[in-house]
Amino acid sequence: MLVTGGAGFLGSHVVDALLARGDDVVVVDDLSTGDRANLDPRADLRVADIADLSALQRELGSRRIDAVVHCAAKTKVVESMTKEKLYERVIVGGTRNVLETTRRLGASIVVNISTGGAIYGETPRCAEENVPVDPQSNYGRFKAKAEKLVESSDLRAVTLRLANIYGPRQRKDLEGGVVAIFIGCWKRGEPITVFGDGSYERDYVYIADVVEAVLGALSGIHAGVFNIGTGVATSVNQLLDSLASVLGPPPGVRPAPARPVEVLRACVDPSKAAREGLWHPRTTLIEGLRRTAAAEGALLS
Numbered sequence: 001m002l003v004t005g006g007a008g009f010l011g012s013h014v015v016d017a018l019l020a021r022g023d024d025v026v027v028v029d030d031l032s033t034g035d036r037a038n039l040d041p042r043a044d045l046r047v048a049d050i051a052d053l054s055a056l057q058r059e060l061g062s063r064r065i066d067a068v069v070h071c072a073a074k075t076k077v078v079e080s081m082t083k084e085k086l087y088e089r090v091i092v093g094g095t096r097n098v099l100e101t102t103r104r105l106g107a108s109i110v111v112n113i114s115t116g117g118a119i120y121g122e123t124p125r126c127a128e129e130n131v132p133v134d135p136q137s138n139y140g141r142f143k144a145k146a147e148k149l150v151e152s153s154d155l156r157a158v159t160l161r162l163a164n165i166y167g168p169r170q171r172k173d174l175e176g177g178v179v180a181i182f183i184g185c186w187k188r189g190e191p192i193t194v195f196g197d198g199s200y201e202r203d204y205v206y207i208a209d210v211v212e213a214v215l216g217a218l219s220g221i222h223a224g225v226f227n228i229g230t231g232v233a234t235s236v237n238q239l240l241d242s243l244a245s246v247l248g249p250p251p252g253v254r255p256a257p258a259r260p261v262e263v264l265r266a267c268v269d270p271s272k273a274a275r276e277g278l279w280h281p282r283t284t285l286i287e288g289l290r291r292t293a294a295a296e297g298a299l300l301s
């Protein structure tokens with residue numbers, strides 16, 4: 001198995017699950033936002049930039065690979081507006097190289113990790129896969145282009161459009177996951193910054209559920225595009241209330257101006273994945289927050 005971006009948040013959880021079921025795992029990661037510390041030492045880490053085809057091929061040599069989970073990407077919506085070339089190079093060029101490598105190493109399936117949160121634009125109703133995409137950021141635009149490359153390749157492929165993932169190991173710095181940032185503030189007793197009026201809504205899906213979706217996609221039974229989310233839109237204010245029910249009252253709330261490229265409501269409808277027997281969400285928001293807070297050592301004893 002090859003996992004690109006395997007030292008990152010999602011990738012490292014996928015690696016753990018693959019190792020647990022007995023797979024040999026090779027990881028390609030340039031460690032730009034990932035961390036060696038996330039990675040089980042049994043995984044074979046190759047430090048390389050997926051946008052550099054010769055480096056990718058040099059690191060992987062002529063080994064045989066059964067399947068590829070392509071997680072590596074630049075992932076920050078706001079940053080993508082000022083670093084357009086970098087985002088295009090890594091997301092579009094990198095995906096092209098990963099597809100080329102997948103073919104060369106004989107893999108029978110590629111699972112392409114895409115975004116549901118940043119590809120549909122405004123979603124007054126949780127989006128189904130067949131609505132036209134309307135990305136509002138360079139990040140979303142390039143993810144849509146990468147999807148097209150996957151779709152037009154001759155490889156067996158599943159593209160998973162993920163909602164907002166949260167869970168242990170997520171980065172807590174600015175533009176990391178909002179759940180990780182909030183739990184970090186709670187833990188340190190620092191006030192929580194809320195952009196805009198806190199009414200904007202996201203679909204929060206727990207990391208272990210997403211890993212199950214990746215394993216389901218690797219079974220090779222399915223092909224095409226699937227939303228992976230809960231179908232429930234939660235506002236930032238509701239998220240704060242849910243966290244308060246797990247962690248006690250927040251240490252304070254600091255309002256800040258709304259950020260640019262912010263859609264008001266991003267939510268995906270996961271019913272196609274359920275209907276076709278690929279996946280359905282299991283973990284409620286409260287349970288996922290409780291498990292995340294416990295793993296981060298933020299629960300009150």
Ligand SMILES: NC(=O)c1ccc[n+]([C@@H]2O[C@H](COP(=O)([O-])OP(=O)(O)OC[C@H]3O[C@@H](n4cnc5c(N)ncnc54)[C@H](O)[C@@H]3O)[C@@H](O)[C@H]2O)c1
Pocket residue numbers: 004005006007008009010011028029030031032033034035048049050051070071072073074075090094113114115116117161162163164165166177
């Ligand atoms: N976290 C979310 O809420 C979310 C939601 C939807 C989709 N996604 C997608 O999931 C995937 C993983 O995201 P994540 O949240 O784990 O972020 P992450 O930053 O933790 O993981 C990305 C990994 O890719 C690596 N990487 C970046 N550029 C690279 C390059 N040029 N060559 C090789 N490796 C490179 C990073 O070092 C990192 O380990 C991404 O494709 C992202 O677009 C994430």
